[in-house]
Amino acid sequence: xxxxxxxxxxxxxxxxxxxxxxxxxxxxxxxxxxxxxxxxxxxxxxxxxxxxxxxxxxxxxxxxxxxxxxxxxxxxxxxxxxxxxxxxxxxxxxxxxxxxxxxxxxxxxxxxxxxxxxxxxxxxxxxxxxxxxxxxxxxxxxxxxxxxxxxxxxxxxxxxxxxxxxxxxxxxxxxxxxxxxxxxxxxxxxxxxxxxxxxxxxxxxxxxxxxxxxxxxxxxxxxxxxxxxxxxxxxxxxxxxxxxx
Numbered sequence: 001x002x003x004x005x006x007x008x009x010x011x012x013x014x015x016x017x018x019x020x021x022x023x024x025x026x027x028x029x030x031x032x033x034x035x036x037x038x039x040x041x042x043x044x045x046x047x048x049x050x051x052x053x054x055x056x057x058x059x060x061x062x063x064x065x066x067x068x069x070x071x072x073x074x075x076x077x078x079x080x081x082x083x084x085x086x087x088x089x090x091x092x093x094x095x096x097x098x099x100x101x102x103x104x105x106x107x108x109x110x111x112x113x114x115x116x117x118x119x120x121x122x123x124x125x126x127x128x129x130x131x132x133x134x135x136x137x138x139x140x141x142x143x144x145x146x147x148x149x150x151x152x153x154x155x156x157x158x159x160x161x162x163x164x165x166x167x168x169x170x171x172x173x174x175x176x177x178x179x180x181x182x183x184x185x186x187x188x189x190x191x192x193x194x195x196x197x198x199x200x201x202x203x204x205x206x207x208x209x210x211x212x213x214x215x216x217x218x219x220x221x222x223x224x225x226x227x228x229x230x231x232x233x234x235x236x237x238x239x240x241x242x243x244x245x
Contacts, residue, residue, distance in 0.1 A: 010062065013038030017062050029063060031055045086163035100163040111193060112141035113157050114186040117167075117178050128175040131155055199226055 007020040015033025022028045036043055039058070041051045086100045104110060116137035122129045131154045139149040158176060161167040166182030169175075178186070203226060211223075219227075 017058060019062070029059050031058055082164055086160075088163065100159055103160050103164060108142060109138075109153070109157055110160075111189070112138045113154070114190050115141060118183060118186050118190070122178070128170055128173075128177045130175050131158065196229075200230060203230070 005021040005024075007018055009016045009018040013033060014035040015031065015038060017029070017031050019027055019029040033039070036047075036051055039051065039054045041047050041054060082103045088098045088100065113134070116134045117129075119137065122133075131151050135149060135151060135154055136146050138154060139146045142149065158167055161182060162169065162176075166179055166185060168177050168179055170177055211219075
């Protein structure tokens with residue numbers, strides 16, 4: 001980045017292959033070296049066609065490799081902070097720093113809280129809610145009566161979301177607000193948990209034996225789609241090198 005334009009260099013021998021941004025609009029790949037012997041070509045003008053051929057092949061291979069590296073499915077670290085505890089620094093009045101545990105969105109209590117947070121009923125209250133309004137829905141999702149599920153437990157789960165900047169406390173009130181990023185995260189996790197993870201794991205771990213004897217044309221369309229997902233996951237695992245033993 002210190003060169004003024006982004007440069008991605010791959011050193012080899014005395015030189016390097018480098019794609020770089022030129023004139024803020026063009027991604028230009030090129031091969032640079034002070035010693036052509038690195039590429040098996042002798043220093044002579046008559047060897048220039050062979051050098052161009054070797055250099056072109058290297059650039060082609062370099063460009064072919066980049067889509068697999070620079071694709072959009074690479075982890076960019078957005079989920080990592082959610083798995084880490086949050087430390088709130090000391091306040092002005094000498095309060096000690098507080099350590100708030102990380103989110104564990106695969107556990108029952110956070111998963112029960114998410115659908116309660118995204119209920120349309122909160123829209124009537126200006127997008128805000130209180131812990132008392134949330135508690136019956138969370139308790140129902142956990143198969144608990146509202147009384148055994150204490151407000152302190154609910155506030156504890158909300159504190160984790162607040163620490164991550166997904167929920168905020170409305171100033172001078174007992175109400176909370178789910179922020180846009182928190183809403184999107186809740187919806188993503190709910191869809192994955194209820195519509196993808198749960199049906200796929202049920203089909204893998206506890207399949208109905210009779211389903212295997214059904215002709216393909218009699219399988220419901222939704223079941224066909226889930227089967228396609230499991231096959232695609234197998235292909236993905238094979239593609240990234242996680243082959244079954």
